[in-house]
Amino acid sequence: MKPIKSVKIGSVTLGQGQPIAIQSMTNVNTADIPAAKAQIQALSDAGCDIVRLAVPDEAAAKAMEVLRKSSPVPLVADIHFDYRLALMCIERGVSKIRINPGNIGGEEKAKAVAEAARKAGIPIRIGVNGGSLEAGLLEKNDGNLARAMVESAKRHVEILNRYDFDDIVLSMKSSTVKTTIEAYRFAREEFPYPLHLGVTEAGTYQDGVVKSAIGIGALLADGIGETIRVSLTDDPVREAEVARRILKALDLGGNRVQVVSCPTCGRTKIDLIAIAKAISDAVENIPAKLKVAVMGCVVNGPGEAKDADIGIAGGDGCGVLFKKGEILRKIPENQIIPELLAEIEKMIKE
Ligand code: SF4
Structure with a gap:
């Protein structure tokens, strides 16, 4: 396995023997500042080290500035496709951006995001999702979804690397536990970047807990993964609680x-x-x-x-x-x- 680069997300460091960071995502409207603020606080109280928020529009991007100023934990802006929202969030001081540079409409846009993130000193998470791979990748990898996900990650990483950007976190989520485990194992062999673990669309509470515990747990038990997010169709506070329990079960929970x-x-x-x-x-x-x-x-x-x-x-x-x-x-x-x-x-x- 390659040595893992350490990545700083505000006050939280991933890699280099640091504790596994717990994260979750708010599910209220990000532009509704009181509601988002309350949920960030609740997630922090429940043990989240990092909180991610969806940024689907300008109102949400603007709200990120107010939210991050009052947040007890670093905030991550989750952006799909619109590079201008990424630039807005970087300007407003978020601690990390989640965006896939290959899906934002061209090299110039990817370059702009990479340069802005580098200037601000914040990392970018590339979030590969087994359900939304680029056309042709699955066939190219003989139907092996985990391999296809790694190839997709490679393409995104190469774009950032071209602009001298290396402050990267990767996730390789699939809704199938076995594929998720396989994809992360390949990713650990392939990349020197911290891995954000999660089984996506894991389902409602009981199914989601089991799938996440198996998927995330199997990887952590092998020493793979620097930060985790449990996905549940439920209150995100419960995600943080389950994440804590997974870490505790593996004696990775620190002082608990x-x-x-x-x-x-x-x-x-x-x-x-x-x-x-x-x-x-x-x-x-x-x-x-x-x-x-x-x-x-x-x-x-x-x-x-x-x-x-x-x-x-x-x-x-x-x-x-x-x-x-x-x-x-x-x-x-x-x-x-x-x-x-x-x-x-x-x-x-x-
Ligand atoms: S500890 Fe005693 S009560 Fe509990 S399962 Fe074992 S035998 Fe039964």
Whole structure:
């Protein structure tokens, strides 16, 4: 694999061992400044490091200036086809542009965007989408969509490189999980640029979560990807929450408490599902690297969760508290949640 160039998106750096950045996209009208502002804030609160906004017209491009001034995170302008909107957004101080230089109507326009972005010191993301490839590319690659996507990316990259522009992020999204994974793997071999991972048109919440977790997760597990966007037909705040969970599941989530809990079985004699949910919700935003186990029984609980820092294992109407696999004391069922949370807090302070 080629060494990855580092790319700066405002205060966020991609590549060079930096944490994987989470991003999402607003779904309100960008020109509706109060609504867009509120959503940017909500996304930042939910853990987004970068927020992208659609810029379909001049009103949206103008709004980007106001929005980026008040935004707690770097903003990216998402532009299709109209290079003038890209120039307007660059002038207005956005931190990145998403545009495909091969689709904006000619070399002169691509050159103008590349030069303006270089002058402003901001990167461009080339977003290849399996559903909208240039004519003939699929046939040329014997029907291999992933290969065709890489060729499309190459064409766009070459245009920017011709104008001495190298501050590039790439995405290779397909609505098919397998094609997405394949395309990103090829892209990592081919390009030295940070990759923005995502499965596009992943669907409504449940399908989208599964597809994104498989597609993004498989790539991250192989060390591929510098920033991620989960696409859901749902509130974008939920995209950020799912992205965080994907990172946490791969131990890439930085300082976050990880809760492991058993699936329950016939040995479970407490309301473990409710307890696990309450603990999980309560620690969701605690910035600490801690593993908490919530297990249904003492037979397998402490043993199965011995790599956890702290946890409980259910008994008959009670739970036993354990730390690093060592049993400390018994707790009545109705006290499990507050006592476990108090112990977690204590451990974090220590
Ligand atoms: S930890 Fe105990 S209750 Fe939970 S699944 Fe395993 S055996 Fe069943």
